[in-house]
Amino acid sequence: MRPGDDPGGDPDGPGAGSGVYEQVAEAITAGLREAGPADVPGRLCGVAVDLLPVDGASVSLRGDAMPVQLAASSPYAARLAQLQATLGDGPCRHVLETGRPVLVRDLAAADGAHRWPVFAQQALGAGLRAVHVLPLGSDDVCVGTLDLYRDAPGGLTARQLRAARLVAGVMTAALMDLPYGLPEGDEPWLSGLAADHDRVHQAVGMIMAQLGIGADEALARLRGDAFAHGRTALEVALDVVFHRRRFDTR
Secondary structure: OOOOOOOOOOOOOOOHHHHHHHHHHHHHHHHOOOOOHHHHHHHHHHHHHHHOOOOEEEEEEOOOOOOEEEEEOOHHHHHHHHHHHHHOOOHHHHHHHHOOOEEEOOOOOHHHHHHOHHHHHHHHHOOOOEEEEEEEEOOOOEEEEEEEEEOOOOOOOHHHHHHHHHHHHHHHHHHHHOOOOOOOOOOOHHHHHOHHHHHHHHHHHHHHHHHOOOHHHHHHHHHHHHHHOOOOHHHHHHHHHOOOOOOOOO
16 A cells, blocks of 8 residues: 555544654565665665556666666656656756755646646656656755656645655665675676666767767757657667767768
């Protein structure tokens, strides 16, 4: 049962906080059983989907040019995260810039469509109707986001929002406190999760060389090409890296 789904009593009344904590702690313990460091972000995305009235979840870290997607609960959630990275806009970027959560009950309503018109149009076309994004980090520094997606309009109750914040807190601890290195001789776990982001950087460098332009313009060209062809920035980046696409051809 998800937090807030119990029809008996006031789900947000006295003592609700401790009940949410126990339920979330139990779900996280079960979800992370026998998980290695590289599995933790994805497992926690799955825990969020199990606990909350959402259909997908993804986690991203702040990047120098675009968010670094680390994990998602499903290919659908991964594509929605990539959509935000491709457009360079959306609630994820807003939370990274402000450090404040964004809770959009209906992306088709005036508020969502006005704040992110291009993202809203593309996301609605992909079947998304509501999105809730929580910051990862501290009150002073936002290091990433936990993005929660719904296929139908709807918000989170106060009890469910507490549960989401608890998951986000554990996600922050996992990303910041877990060792970045695995046992001697193994590849650092985070570098494996961020491999797709590295491909984007590699493609940006190749576009810079092909066109003789700076990094910001090269990334803008990459994003623009992806948007124009209904693809993600990662998909176009992979084509560039593997020499299936050049930007200096006429």
